Amino acid sequence: MASAADARVSLCGKLGLKPLNTNNILFYYAPIQGVLSYTALSVNVMNPSLVLRLFPKKDITNVLLAHTLVGASLYLYNRPHMSKLTKQQKILYGAFGAVTFSLGSILIWAILRSVVPQNVALCTACGVGTGVALLKIGKDYTEYLDSLVVKK
Template sequence: MASPKESVSVITKLGFRPLNTHTLLYYYIPFQGALSYTALSVNVMNPSLVLRVFPRKDITNILLMNTLLGSGLYLYDKSHLKVLSQKERVLYSAFGAVTFSLGSVLIWAILRSVIPQNVPLCTLCGLGTSVALIKIGTNYIGHIESITKKT
């Protein structure tokens, strides 16, 4: 049987972080939020596909809430906000999460209205834009973090 140190090493090599309160709140919940964000993009771009998977329940609000929670916690933990009061950190991270999420929904709704109503195309467009927007957003926050560390 593997020792606890060997188990942690394997988990770390796979890209997972050891489970504790900090990683749960600021790594795993944001990761789950990113997954929900991606599913939300498919839901907005191709609602008929999601209705086939969940025929009795509209999951849009669930996906949106998970997205907001994940992106809000991601922002809350960033070092450039840690110098602020807790109230300001909550306010700014909530603002960023809402702006990012609802701005994305607006982008997807506009895209959906201009691209052909083709199930695979809409799904790929949703997935592609969600991954691109997550990458742009995390790069932007990384840039802000790098600037604040220099000052």
């Protein structure tokens, strides 16, 4: 007979979730939070009036950017192609990659926003669509780099 803990693990596995431990929090859940914040950031940049309606008293741009940077940095820090680097190098390269990716995305969205007609639905769709495309390209690129690592 299965225990309650086994049932929770099985349910988590079926949902695609990992058990809560330090490693999973840092290198699984924080990057997921980063992706969610990145997506919200895309909407915030492309359609700031929509976000202002949801959060009228506070500009959440810096919070979204911080979560995006932390998630992306931790994602890169833990990739196999970074495994032979020192801890300091992994932190530096992870942070550099996260900042470059995030601020480059914001620049793309700002340019896109200036050429897309001022339509709430269109701006939101363009922001989310380009964000998803950039995330996919970034994920594919890091997986390609990881594939170059010689496994022992």
